[in-house]
Amino acid sequence: MVNAVITARLDYGNCLLYGVSKALLDRIQKVQNTAARLVTRSSKREHITPILADLHWLPVSFRPQYKILTYVYQSLHGLAPSYIKDLIMEYKPTRSLRSESTSRLVVPKIRTKTYGERRLGWAAAFLWNDLPNDIKQKRIFISESFLQVYLGFIILFVLLSLASLSLSTLPIFQRKLTICEARDLLLYNHKYEDDIENFFAKVKCDSSAEDVLRSIYLKYGNYTDDETFQEDIKEKEASGMGKEYINEMKLKWKLKKISLPNKSARLKVFDLIDLIVLVVFAVDLILRLVTCPSIASYYKSALNVIDTVVLICGILGYVLEKVLINFTYDRGDLDILVYLQQLRVFRLIRVVQNVAAIKVLAFCFKTNIKEILILMLFLFVGVNIFANMLFFVEPKNISSIPQAWWWGIITMTTVGYGDLYPVTFSGRIIGSLCAVSGVIVLALIIPIFVNNFLALYELACLLQKEKDRKPKTKTLKIKVEPSKF
Structure with missing residues (x-):
């Protein structure tokens, strides 16, 4: 919500903020500082610089410079629109000079210093020429189509891995030894x-x-x-x-x-699929670690840790299948190495974590954590009360209080598997009270969470539509009449 409501407004047309007075930038910086403290729930006494660094937020004074340099980079690589390309000219000396290989821009002449230096052509050339040569000569842009292909490639192999592990347990996909x-x-x-x-x-x-x-x-x-x-x-x-x-x-x-x-063994095609999947994810992890600026920061994410653990377990399980005969055809404690591959489904969460609905859902869980805890507390109290009552009323049907807990959970959550049920008249009365109280508790708490989610999701959709809306271009129609001679 902060990115949609505040950060998006700060970045909209912020190239006009280049060269303005420090007093005006400080006023806008206070808005960003308040938003950062709201996201991290920090106090006003904490220094704002490390908070912005943890969020990877540039200060307001540097954001216009970053956007202008982005325009220059896109223009030099043919990715910017023509009206921006016309304002940026590469420096090409008339004779061979050492500055020819430095990727410099022509700084246009200006008449006034106050407003002339705020022009996009002058500011872009000045900021770009001030960058080190190794940064200017790097081509770090990745096209959107390439990212879509990469995401589709990873999703394909995740689904392939899950399908291989699941389908190999079916008898029709197994063979005799x-x-x-x-x-x-x-x-x-x-x-x-x-x-x-x-x-x-x-x-x-x-x-x-x-x-x-x-x-x-x-x-x-x-x-x-x-x-x-x-x-x-x-x-x-x-x-x-x-x-x-x-x-x-x-x-x-x-x-x-x-x-x-x-005994039976799975088809050999599943072994080939597992080998290909392990090779693909191993190469993907190696490339991530090689290109990652900080490995320690990379493993601060729980998804990255799970991804690495699953890959290591998959490699160990594949090696043990080829080395230990009893591990290949018999079930044992080491099978956990193979079935941990199901945790690879968390890779799909990484893919969809930037979807608006997922962001809103995570935000609702954070904001409604008190309501969720209250719901769990009511369920805990109700399960204990009704389970203990049922245990003493039906000693023949319920063998222990923990077994009655299971009955209380599936009854209050309106699941009702049917494996445990009261037989006596008093037990059925207790079961009816347990089911009705569970419906009341769920009906009082869950709508609060659902209403917050729907309201925030509708707001996120409106902001996304406003962001994606293209400005309408008006065409000027001029009627030219032939001159009369």
Whole structure:
């Protein structure tokens, strides 16, 4: 609201403030100081300079200079309108001089000092020539289309990451383990006989574990116990069967007793998507840190901290999936590293944090924090009272007071999942009073927050429309009659 009502007014046409008296600028500076103290809720005794520095607000005396230099920069790079370009002329010497590479402007001649130095052409040339050469030669402008492409690119990969993690838990997007994957999981931290391990080492990894086991069961399914199998082995040895054939039958009988893990794995395309997403966000974070003026200031934002933690957890989870076999196919405590990727949704908050509705919503939460605390207090008192009453009235249905708390929360907030409900007549009376009191509390507090939000949002929309409104250009129509001779 301060940016929309006060700061926008200070910046509107402030190029005219260049060169005015210090007394007039001090009067406008008091308005900015009051707005800064209002935003930061600082007292009048605190010094205003560090407050303005924390808000990244230029003092009033420097804001016209910044806007004039912005016009010059846009004009030199072909981004300013023609009526501003005509007022700014680059200095081009008639012969080769060292000043040719300093990107200087031609300072026009003026007749009066008081008003002549306030002209845009003279002020722009004077301020631009006074800048260091390394600043004037930098091209730091980023087009709006590039920013839109970047934001769309980041949003795409955020949604891709969330979709990959969520869809990979569906059975239709999972596959059965191959025989090699089942072998690795079976032999992980387990020791079997050498002939069994040699058999699994020679199998083809493109076949599934179910197909291999099915072939063994079909071939040796008529053997129900060891005695039947041993009798058949003795008969085959007596009939002169080869030793290799007998050993193969013994090996297959051992394999029949081994139960391969019946687990599923997600499709390999999700692993590829996760790898691409991690690479993109890692490069994005590195570029942010390299171009950031202060890393300490960068990590003062909670969104930046969450973004970095999620990226580190994602990299660790991906590495552990490739190193630890049981982490890949079994669920455990380390799965939190993978499911923390859902916190990447906070990146979307960074994208929409400059939307008017989001700003108004955050401001309403700050201004109505007392009403929200009162609502939480009423809910806390009501839940405790009705939960304790229900616990003593219905000892068979409610096993503990914390369980009754859960019933009180879902009843007063009018959710009512139906997992807990009173059975006796007195319990139903308590439940009715609890539901009615919850509706009354919500109906008294929530409209205050909603009305404030709607009023502030309508004001923000009106200010945005006024800011975006283009001035109407009037065309002068002149009717020229042919001269009479």
